[in-house]
Amino acid sequence: MTDVTWASALKKIRPFVFRIFTPGGSGTGFQIANSEKTGMCGVATALHVVSHSDDWGEPIKIMHYDSRKTVLLQEADRSIDTNVGMDLAFILFPNEDLPLKKEQLDMIPSEKRLTQGSPIGWCGFPALAPNELCFFTGHVSAFSDEERSYLIDGVAINGVSGGPAFHLGSSGPIICGVLSAYIPNRVTGESLPGLCVIRDVTPYREILQDTKAEGVL
Numbered sequence: 001m002t003d004v005t006w007a008s009a010l011k012k013i014r015p016f017v018f019r020i021f022t023p024g025g026s027g028t029g030f031q032i033a034n035s036e037k038t039g040m041c042g043v044a045t046a047l048h049v050v051s052h053s054d055d056w057g058e059p060i061k062i063m064h065y066d067s068r069k070t071v072l073l074q075e076a077d078r079s080i081d082t083n084v085g086m087d088l089a090f091i092l093f094p095n096e097d098l099p100l101k102k103e104q105l106d107m108i109p110s111e112k113r114l115t116q117g118s119p120i121g122w123c124g125f126p127a128l129a130p131n132e133l134c135f136f137t138g139h140v141s142a143f144s145d146e147e148r149s150y151l152i153d154g155v156a157i158n159g160v161s162g163g164p165a166f167h168l169g170s171s172g173p174i175i176c177g178v179l180s181a182y183i184p185n186r187v188t189g190e191s192l193p194g195l196c197v198i199r200d201v202t203p204y205r206e207i208l209q210d211t212k213a214e215g216v217l
Contacts, residue, residue: 009173021061022053028124028163034100035217041095045162047087054080064098086199087180108176110202114140124163152196156182165198
């Protein structure tokens with residue numbers, strides 16, 4: 001069996017990735033649900049990417065990266081499930097034109113955590129190169145049980161928020177988190193390299209279970 005590499009993992013993830021535009025900015029998201037039965041699609045992202053638009057009923061434009069096709073979601077066209085404490089959002093909308101995958105990416109089991117020192121990768125659309133899906137990697141510095149988040153020795157740039165974080169499984173990438181923030185080190189008064197915050201995906205398992213039970217997915 002061919003060894004899974006970061007390059008092969010990113011290639012598998014690319015068809016699931018979206019760029020998300022709001023009147024105030026942009027971020028990243030990724031598909032975690034696509035129901036042939038109901039025609040509904042679910043996209044995961046960081047809450048701060050869409051919170052203002054959600055609060056004020058503003059339109060949100062979602063671009064499927066691989067196909068470059070877009071949909072403009074008015075307030076009536078979508079529902080957004082939010083987790084304020086973890087900075088997570090789940091955008092649910094009817095898909096008519098986007099060429100989405102029927103299968104879904106594997107997610108890390110709820111009871112599992114990556115251990116300290118484990119390599120982890122993530123991707124998104126940084127403001128420095130907003131039209132390119134860029135790849136980043138680092139290692140797990142720690143996991144905060146209180147915040148259900150990984151602290152990573154890597155960088156997060158504006159625009160990458162909401163992107164998928166993943167590790168390498170035996171047969172491909174396994175989603176383990178959502179890019180949320182970068183905490184610079186300002187202890188000495190100047191901005192020095194800090195830590196990247198990646199939120200655990202367990203809440204999405206719970207959201208998917210509920211929406212399926214309700215017959216939405």
